Amino acid sequence: MKNITFGNIFVTLPTLLVALLLIPTGKSVAQNQDSISTPQTLIPDNSTINAQATENQSEESPLTSVSQLSDVQPTDWAFQALQSLVERYGCIAGYPNQTFRGNRALTRYEFAAGLNACLDQVNKLIASSTNNLATRQDLETLEKLTGDFRQELTQLRGRLDNLETRTAELEANQFSTTTKLQGTVQFVLGSVLAGNNVITKEAAPRVATFQNQARLVLNTSFTGKDQLRLTLSGGNIESLGARGTGIFGTFDSRTADNRSPRFEPNQIVLGGIRYRFPIGKNTQFNIFAQSDGANEIGLSGPTNPFEGSASNGISRFSRRNMVFNYGDTGPGIAILHNFSDQWQLGLSYSAPNGDSPLPNNGLFTGRYVAFSQITYFSPKKNFRVGLSYANTYSPPGTTGQGGTNFGPAAGSNLANSTVRGAGTVGNLYGLGALYRISPRVTVNGFVGYSAHRYLGNGDGQVWNWGAGLTFPDLGKKGSLGAIFVGMAPTLTGLDKNVDLGAGKGQADKDTSLHIEGWYQYKLTDNIEVTPGFIWVTAPNSDANNPASLVGWLRTTFRF
Incomplete structure (x- = not known):
């Protein structure tokens, strides 16, 4: 059985043909709707869509008697017309559940489409040379209807021809039948406006730079429910901060989208390879050969709106609580399980050096991060809170693609330091929450604690916290303003026998505050301009x- 599509409306031929032999010639469909007891719209609800989907997937035999339609009775005003269409011309097949659903209103275009289909059927019957095909009255009625709807039929044929041409062109030029390509490109104009290098104590260079980053993502689905993702990226955005190096000599003021120090500027890097698929209705499994486990869980909503790539927060610290930051790119697995609409559990295991066969490396004998988070979403989805835990281990002397051996890659140098020649274990705890006060104001906050154990030497404690306000649609729909204040990871305590470079038992001296603001202005659906600043008091x-x-x-x- 055929279907006709108008825009987003599916119309089955049985619904269209109900009035073909009933409507007086010269009158429109609307003029006869008074005879219909309860006209209904043809835009289907979910149940209709499901029924039609089922109909499209099955091959139904044509009806041989109008009595096979369960919702058509001999007392119905359209009974004789339906009987003629079913038993004389075979124009109606009905729905799979043996219903007709004729109590609907239809447009002249829809009626024209049904008329055309019935004419095709009549022509087939005539061509077959079967006796007693049609009465003269029926043929005269059809001839008159054809004349009345000649304009609509001509326009309909033109629209179908145009649609076929456009469809053929799309099929000939499509990128892939299974893969969707997405991309982002960033142009960044930046400069240090104030501050010193914390190692040399000399003024950091006040040099304006114009830099870039590009990212291409290829998402492929084989079943409609799974996804294979490949991420290619490259750029020349230099890191303003790293432990002991960079413009500032510390991770403070480090921007989020700078290139990895392990690769050359504008070198294209395959930074993400993962395959995600469902296990049952409530569980999603993700295996990745190259990515970050905490990112690959795929939580339904972050507790920090600053999180994201090519948008949102400018600095690495504003985007993520340090409990997420001890990982690095590498292989692993991630699982997301929905207990209900309100509760969600995420688990991941990643090995930043899992691709290396060298000693103190590998999938299970080298550096690893085991991460978990339980998240609660309020029924109205305007509040969420997440409790996170991670356990991590780094053997001595191993370095990931981010250029670090151990630590959150944000905050002070001591918070990211280890004892030379000793392995390091971290137990990390995080709490984050987000509350949408109104459609135009959202508040969020997080706090993180990390217990470091420098094996064979002693322990240290690291804290961080942050709070932010975001203002969606500020100034223009789709734009976003934000302000963030926090304390980047700081070594607040250290056992007296441990020396991380500042002397035995020496932790960080003071509290440093990180203040950041930005305004993402949406020029078009594909272009955003974001001015912003990072201000850090008492760096390092x-x-x-x-x-x-x-x-x-x-x-x-964005494209």
Whole structure:
């Protein structure tokens, strides 16, 4: 049985043909709707769509008697017409559940389509030379209807021809039948406006730069429910901060989208390879050969709206609580399980050096991060809170693609330091929450604690916290303003026999504050311009260091 599609409306031929032999010639369909007891719209609800989907997937035999339609009775005003269409011309097949559903209103275009289909059937019957095909009255009625709807039929044929041409062109030029390509490109104009290098104590260079980053994502689905993702990226955005190196000599003020120090500027890197598929209705499994486990869980909603790539927060610290940051790119697995609409559990295991066969490396004998988070979503979805835990181990001397051996890659140098020649274990705890006060105001906050154990030497404690306000649709729909304040990871305590480079038992001296603001202005659906700043007091958690200030102007193109 055929279907006709108008825009988003599916119309089955039985529904269209009900009035073909009933409507007086010269009158429109609307003029006869008074005879219909309860006209209904043809836009289907979910149940109708499901019924039609079932109908499309099955081959139904044509009806031989109108009595096979359960919702058509001999007392119905359309009974004789339906009987003629079914038993004389075979124009109606009905729905799979043996119903007709004729109590609907239809447009002149829809009626024209049904008329055309019935004419085709009549022509087939005539061509077959079967006796007693049609009465003269029926043929005269059809001839008159054809004349009345000649304009609509001509327009309909033109629209179908145009649709076939466009469909053929799309099929000939499509990228792939299974793969969708997405991309982002960033242009960044930035400069250090104030601050010193915390190692040399000299002023950081005040040099304006124009840099870039590009990212291509290929999403492929083989079943409609799974996804194979490949991520290619490259750029020349230099890191303003790293432990002991960079412009500032510390991770403070480090931007989020800078290139990895292990690769050359604008070198294309395959930064993500993963395959995600469902296990049952409530569980999603993800295996990745190259990615970050905490990112690959795929939580339904982050507790930090600053999180994201090519948008949102400017710095690495504003985007993520440090409990997420001890990982690095590598192989692993991730699982997401929905207990209900309100509760969600995420688990991951990743090995940043899992691809290396060298000693103190590998999938299970080298560096690893085991991460978990339980998240609660309020029924109205305006509040969410997540409790996170991670356990991590780094053998001595191993370095990941991010250029670090151990630590959150944010905050002070001591918070990211280890004892030379010793392995390091971390037990990390995080709490994050987000509350949408109104459609125009969202508040979020997080706090993180990490217990470091420098094996054979002693322990240290690291804290961080942050709070932010975001303002969706600020100034223009789709734009976003934000302000963030926090304390980047700081070594607040250290056993007296442990020396991380500042002396035995020496932890960070002071509290450093990180203040960041940005405004993402949506120029078009595909272009965003984001001016912003990063201001850090007492960099490297040392009040003797003057505050640093970075200005940032980011333009993001999406395609």
